[in-house]
Amino acid sequence: MIMGAPAKLESIYGLLAEFEQADAVVDAAHKAYAAGYRQMNAYTPFPLEGLSEALGQKPTRLPWLVLIGGLVGGSAAYFMLYYASVVSYPLNVGGRPLHSWPAFIPITFEMTVLGAAFAAFFGMLALNGLPHPNHPLFAVPAFSLATRDRFFLCIQVRDPLFDIERTKHFLEELTPRVHEVQP
Amino acid sequence: MSRRRRPKQQTGSHRETGRPAAGASSSETSAVLGPGHTFASVTDQISAIVLTRKTSRGWIFGFAISFTLMMAFLYATAYLFARGIGIWGTTIPVGWAFPIVNFVWWIGIGHAGTLISAVLLLLHQEWRTSINRFAEAMTLFAVSCAGLFPLLHMGRPWVFYWMLPYPNTMDLWPNFRSPLVWDVFAVMTYFTVSILFWYMGLIPDMATLRDRTKNRFGQIVYGMMALGWRGSAAHWQRYEVAYLLMAGLATPLVVSVHSIVGMDFAASILPGWHTTFSPPFFVAGAIFSGFAMVTTLMIPLRSIYALQDFVTLRHLENMAKVILATGSMMFYGYAAELFFAYYSGNEFERYMTINRVLGPYGWSYWALIACNVLTPQILWSRRMRRCVPVLFVVSLIVNVGMWLERFIIVIVSLHRDFLPSSWRMYYPTLWDITHFVGSIGLFFTLLFLFVRLLPVISIFELRSLVHETDEEE
Numbered sequence: 193m194i195m196g197a198p199a200k201l202e203s204i205y206g207l208l209a210e211f212e213q214a215d216a217v218v219d220a221a222h223k224a225y226a227a228g229y230r231q232m233n234a235y236t237p238f239p240l241e242g243l244s245e246a247l248g249q250k251p252t253r254l255p256w257l258v259l260i261g262g263l264v265g266g267s268a269a270y271f272m273l274y275y276a277s278v279v280s281y282p283l284n285v286g287g288r289p290l291h292s293w294p295a296f297i298p299i300t301f302e303m304t305v306l307g308a309a310f311a312a313f314f315g316m317l318a319l320n321g322l323p324h325p326n327h328p329l330f331a332v333p334a335f336s337l338a339t340r341d342r343f344f345l346c347i348q349v350r351d352p353l354f355d356i357e358r359t360k361h362f363l364e365e366l367t368p369r370v371h372e373v374q375p
Numbered sequence: 376m377s378r379r380r381r382p383k384q385q386t387g388s389h390r391e392t393g394r395p396a397a398g399a400s401s402s403e404t405s406a407v408l409g410p411g412h413t414f415a416s417v418t419d420q421i422s423a424i425v426l427t428r429k430t431s432r433g434w435i436f437g438f439a440i441s442f443t444l445m446m447a448f449l450y451a452t453a454y455l456f457a458r459g460i461g462i463w464g465t466t467i468p469v470g471w472a473f474p475i476v477n478f479v480w481w482i483g484i485g486h487a488g489t490l491i492s493a494v495l496l497l498l499h500q501e502w503r504t505s506i507n508r509f510a511e512a513m514t515l516f517a518v519s520c521a522g523l524f525p526l527l528h529m530g531r532p533w534v535f536y537w538m539l540p541y542p543n544t545m546d547l548w549p550n551f552r553s554p555l556v557w558d559v560f561a562v563m564t565y566f567t568v569s570i571l572f573w574y575m576g577l578i579p580d581m582a583t584l585r586d587r588t589k590n591r592f593g594q595i596v597y598g599m600m601a602l603g604w605r606g607s608a609a610h611w612q613r614y615e616v617a618y619l620l621m622a623g624l625a626t627p628l629v630v631s632v633h634s635i636v637g638m639d640f641a642a643s644i645l646p647g648w649h650t651t652f653s654p655p656f657f658v659a660g661a662i663f664s665g666f667a668m669v670t671t672l673m674i675p676l677r678s679i680y681a682l683q684d685f686v687t688l689r690h691l692e693n694m695a696k697v698i699l700a701t702g703s704m705m706f707y708g709y710a711a712e713l714f715f716a717y718y719s720g721n722e723f724e725r726y727m728t729i730n731r732v733l734g735p736y737g738w739s740y741w742a743l744i745a746c747n748v749l750t751p752q753i754l755w756s757r758r759m760r761r762c763v764p765v766l767f768v769v770s771l772i773v774n775v776g777m778w779l780e781r782f783i784i785v786i787v788s789l790h791r792d793f794l795p796s797s798w799r800m801y802y803p804t805l806w807d808i809t810h811f812v813g814s815i816g817l818f819f820t821l822l823f824l825f826v827r828l829l830p831v832i833s834i835f836e837l838r839s840l841v842h843e844t845d846e847e848e
């Protein structure tokens with residue numbers, strides 16, 4: 193099946209199937225996964241439950257990043273408070289303890305939240321590979337409807353099972369509209 | 376903008392939460408979404424507000440007024456920097472006055488945005504979808520206004536960075552045991568997290584606008600802001616997790632911020648400030664005033680931009696219920712204050728309370744009771760909750776009442792302290808008023824720009840809502 197001209201394979205990014213119904217794209221994702229395709233992604237105007245699992249995508253590691261971000265923020269803040277109040281600038285106020293931890297809690301809490309929020313926001317972008325202003329898919333005119341009311345499934349050329357004719361045939365059985373995506 | 380014709384017969388009875396009230400016009404719906412909407416119709420209608428709708432005369436007029444007030448704010452600020460805070464009426468014993476009142480008022484208003492978007496998201500309240508974007512923007516702008524006042528109040532705002540811990544040649548640290556320093560961290564964290572949360576919500580909608588706009592400049596700007604969002608399943612999966620986590624983080628944050636503002640007062644020894652119940656009382660007040668402000672802004676917005684299908688009577692009624700509930704908490708707070716003063720047996724505490732109620736500023740206390748306690752009681756009536764003009768007036772009165780509350784806490788507590796020889800009346804100057812009114816101008820300027828340039832309702836969440844309602848059918 194890879195006897196087709198490799199040059200031709202390189203000339204496209206993948207095949208993009210267009211669906212009008214949300215259920216159809218989930219269904220197609222299941223079928224494509226069952227057919228053995230792995231290098232594929234679906235594009236929807238809003239998050240669809242079960243789609244990511246249907247495509248065989250693993251749950252994201254983002255929560256761990258957020259946890260680490262929060263821990264780093266909180267411990268850095270507490271260390272700073274401790275260092276300032278006990279080591280760098282000890283101030284004896286009526287013999288009260290220098291390491292007055294209850295007074296350190298609010299700032300520690302705020303910095304924990306800040307660290308975790310930064311991790312959530314920038315972690316999400318980084319894992320998603322954003323910002324990424326241009327992408328081959330944007331060249332497909334119909335793809336602009338992915339942010340309106342259409343649902344797409346793209347099988348990429350780098351999938352080992354990808355064969356322009358067979359994959360096209362496979363997708364055309366699911367939907368009448370299949371676009372070639374130029375790289 | 377051409378409004379989509381909605382097939383009336385599609386009004387599914389399951390979408391109704393009850394029978395339409397007598398006050399509602401026939402086109403108003405009680406569901407969270409008007410009938411007959413599709414993914415395409417919600418996308419087109421919301422994006423058209425930004426992309427194709429002509430800038431209306433009302434917008435230009437409103438923007439011009441707000442912008443003028445903002446300029447007045449800048450003028451007053453320039454004068455303040457030149458002359459110092461002596462231009463204000465702030466004088467000992469009233470060392471905290473209008474700027475602090477405004478600070479607390481604005482930051483309280485900001486809190487509703489976070490609560491609507493974060494807490495209601497965690498509680499799976501689907502009605503939040505149509506108002507969360509706007510409420511978050513309101514948070515951002517209110518916190519911007521709030522943050523300016525302590526800066527201006529510092530006297531030498533250009534050395535504001537002294538509040539931050541940084542390696543300096545003076546070899547000094549801020550006093551980390553002071554709630555005022557906690558406040559710096561709290562407000563800055565709150566502002567940052569609010570921006571991140573708001574922008575994260577905007578990313579998929581920026582992609583929508585990028586794909587809808589025909590204007591090259593718009594394509595570039597919205598395209599840059601969308602960061603290349605493609606809405607892939609992998610994107611959405613991480614996005615939803617991140618959004619949920621951010622909501623989980625913002626919820627305790629919002630409580631902590633106003634608690635710390637409450638501690639600014641509670642940690643002092645002044646009667647009227649020195650109470651342990653300040654933090655929760657401040658948080659309840661923040662929700663109360665914030666929901667009132669959202670209602671005040673949403674009612675005109677939905678009629679100007681014909682958003683009755685998205686911000687329905689159901690939303691207004693729910694907000695009215697929150698106002699009523701938090702208003703009752705405020706009532707409890709006022710009653711508790713009186714009881715504390717009586718039960719403390721402390722003469723200063725008792726005098727402060729008597730002075731608050733019957734002293735020279737007694738009018739403000741009774742106005743407060745009228746605004747915050749009596750007025751919201753009208754919302755017990757379902758008919759009134761669903762009567763839009765009544766709700767608008769109530770929300771305005773609550774905004775005034777909450778400002779008065781901060782006035783009473785800050786100024787009336789200070790003006791007669793422990794030593795009768797130092798008692799003095801406080802009178803705001805023209806500059807105090809200019810800064811206050813000007814900050815409202817700044818708030819509305821930002822809000823007008825937001826309404827004109829960005830989608831006021833989260834489009835992708837509306838599409839999700841359409842999908843969910845379709846599945847129910």
